[in-house]
Amino acid sequence: MPDADRPRFDILGIGNAIVDVLAPVDDAFIRRHDMRKGGMTLIDGARAEEIYAAMPPAQETSGGSAANTCAVAAGLGASVAYFGRVADDQLGAVFRHDIGAAGVHFPTAPLLGAQPTARCMILVTPDGQRTMNTYLGACVAFGTAQLDEAVIADSAVTYMEGYLFDEPAAQAAFIRAAQLAHQAGRQVSITLSDAFCVDRHRAAFRDLVRNHIDILFANEAEICSLYECNALADAVAQARADVKLAAVTRSEDGSLILRGSETVAVPAAPAQVVDTTGAGDAYAAGFLAAYTAGRGLEACGRLGSLAAAEIISHFGARLQRDLRPEAAALG
């Protein structure tokens, strides 16, 4: 029996298990290939082949939004688990190795003999912006069968990425995971991931956020898309009514943390921007690592900012520096 007061995991992430294929390109490459700069586009296998054939030599690292959050949170000292679907192939083995070596418990069985492990071709322009092209592969085979109920019940916060909230099976799995977490007296969190993703499934997202989410992460575009507002203040007012706690990230302007009528504004940490891939994921990692350690809202936001600053200062979305001394110095 899990002890409701001392769960085994601080954070359980659920998301698309993806290997990133990162390369630097110029802006002309983005235009020439009709990509939406700064966004995430879902692509099929044929388009994936086409983009890969055109792109420069790359480096491969494990990615996936919630998986990045999990790896960073574990690097900050949190106890973390992750559910996501890879295939039984070489890239799946890379993903499994990397998240395990980061200290994250990853019980999800691989998909056998069907789609390959997902990959995301991430093109980084000289301004540090990333443009993502995701071939989901094995990720689409995620459903309620992949929910390890004991792990959900034994995690303080179940954190899900909006990117996965696309296929009906995954949407059903999200709602089931939220129900299981709440039945065990735990909290449920989501990141909206992408304004276009919210746009495709707005009604379902609105229902999910209002009825199943305790802690909401979003950037300005995403939260405005969710509530169909032009002004951030209007979206913020609606979020206060829907969820207990929300964190709205605002790039170099830091973040706003909302709880009831309370608002905490937290500045961004200084950084030399090389590649913004994973900035939001790292913010959520820092926030949740502090939150599940019982810290106050300002400390949550500051650890989020610190983690995001580390991630954007280099290529790739996982920590390259041990942030625990700096995290401890935040007090």
Next chain:
Amino acid sequence: MPDADRPRFDILGIGNAIVDVLAPVDDAFIRRHDMRKGGMTLIDGARAEEIYAAMPPAQETSGGSAANTCAVAAGLGASVAYFGRVADDQLGAVFRHDIGAAGVHFPTAPLLGAQPTARCMILVTPDGQRTMNTYLGACVAFGTAQLDEAVIADSAVTYMEGYLFDEPAAQAAFIRAAQLAHQAGRQVSITLSDAFCVDRHRAAFRDLVRNHIDILFANEAEICSLYECNALADAVAQARADVKLAAVTRSEDGSLILRGSETVAVPAAPAQVVDTTGAGDAYAAGFLAAYTAGRGLEACGRLGSLAAAEIISHFGARLQRDLRPEAAALG
């Protein structure tokens, strides 16, 4: 019919086609796993699993000694081809993409349904040294059947890596490639790669160098191993007699270029050392790019130093910066 005066390729590289799996570790990791620090050790599949399971989260990039040389030389503006064996798997597709995207012609067909693509687990210690553990996989299926004779005849310099000179089939392929190149009026070059590799096959290496090689690349330890000399001067004297041209790399002390009785000493270019993986490969790339462009020995050495300095200033063995403006400024 190839035109002997204007070959299609400046450089043809032949070597082990490998995907690198790079991660930072501390010195204790190297000791705990009984590794020879700074060296390259061939490992079997079981040992590869064991090391991978123990190592931290990694990044994957295409590697292979001669393949690195080819990619860097192409980045410097040389026209380049490469022969090496990958498998028909995901890592093989990564290797094929990266070398093609670097501008290198890579005609070798993949190995089907047998060993997987080779990988090299490269552990980088805080002093920037790399310790390599190579599982050769599909590379061992390289033989004379993989020699595209038209490409050899159409390449100014055929450059081979000593690492591949291990299996009997590969040794036969090296000698055959050298014969084909010489029949077409071309030159043949080798890098000795590793003192322990030379040690395992010293007699065969000595015969190869004396009878088939025009341009020799080696570091101090490798050339001393080849000639079983304690003093570099003695090894250098023997190399002068064996080959028309030799370049001996000496890390931060730069390189010595030997031709007949002539000696040109070239300093290292300044660099902040992050990861020495591929330093020798990059030196050979710069040297051969200048050499096949008809430049003098000092210019060859200086372009070698420049390329090596770029490579050791970051993780990974392929260029991350366009060196052509600096190369042009060398005069």
